[in-house]
Amino acid sequence: MKRTIILMGVAALVATGCDNGEGGPARQIIATRGVLPAVIVKKGPPIDGTLKSAIWQKCPPLVLGQCQSEEIGELKTFARVLFDPTHLYVAWECLEADTAGMKADAAERDDDAWNDDSVEIFISGDPRVGSFHFAVNSRGVLQDWKLDPYGDEDLPWNSTAVVKSSIETNKRWIVTMSVPLKELGAYVGENQTWPMNLNRTKPLGASAWTESSWSAEGRSKYGDESGWGKIVGARIRRRADGVTRTAQAPKQ
Numbered sequence: 001m002k003r004t005i006i007l008m009g010v011a012a013l014v015a016t017g018c019d020n021g022e023g024g025p026a027r028q029i030i031a032t033r034g035v036l037p038a039v040i041v042k043k044g045p046p047i048d049g050t051l052k053s054a055i056w057q058k059c060p061p062l063v064l065g066q067c068q069s070e071e072i073g074e075l076k077t078f079a080r081v082l083f084d085p086t087h088l089y090v091a092w093e094c095l096e097a098d099t100a101g102m103k104a105d106a107a108e109r110d111d112d113a114w115n116d117d118s119v120e121i122f123i124s125g126d127p128r129v130g131s132f133h134f135a136v137n138s139r140g141v142l143q144d145w146k147l148d149p150y151g152d153e154d155l156p157w158n159s160t161a162v163v164k165s166s167i168e169t170n171k172r173w174i175v176t177m178s179v180p181l182k183e184l185g186a187y188v189g190e191n192q193t194w195p196m197n198l199n200r201t202k203p204l205g206a207s208a209w210t211e212s213s214w215s216a217e218g219r220s221k222y223g224d225e226s227g228w229g230k231i232v233g234a235r236i237r238r239r240a241d242g243v244t245r246t247a248q249a250p251k252q
Helices: 054-058
Strands: 014-018 027-031 035-037 062-066 077-083 087-095 118-123 131-137 142-147 162-168 172-180 189-203 209-213 229-236
Touching (some): 027 035, 062 189, 087 189, 131 162
Antiparallel strands (some): 077 087, 118 131, 162 172
């Protein structure tokens, strides 16, 4: 993907309640554009293409903004990101007045979903392992990549991510996704920082797009890790059915 963008952001402060993942008292979460304190829950929400589960509300809505200004722009988009003991959960809510006119050509796994009306996440539990890129179109078609620390793609790689989408006619479309933490380079440890960016793309023609990003400090393209935001304070516990890998925390 070679789309060039400039990501400039304005902080959007939103607070909500969040449990501590162990049934303890709720703590306040304040998310700015490009920085999210890790939202840890006991059990993630169902992946059903909706935001009906109250669990999603434990994360404040992450506002995606116009890439080339500090304005929100025409692509009104909100995302939510959660951790439970074994999985990462992501939801995108994309407001759309013309759902019938959306481009949705990708029909099968690993078709070019990024070239449609689509949402994306770039994320890494450990940049020394590499990074992971997921794109989903409005039909719920998933395209995923693993990139090594030098940015080279592992072409045969496929995650076991679960994705579901839904469309509300001329109102919005929603994507929900879960992916095992152990497939994202995760390792056991406290107070981790995970690089992450969230994006939405709306095609305007053969080689033009309207684009938005959660990150406030992007540089040249979605996949440029130097411009991603970050999740801070992630806690990954050892579990036989989850993450067992151990590593020293990378230098910041």
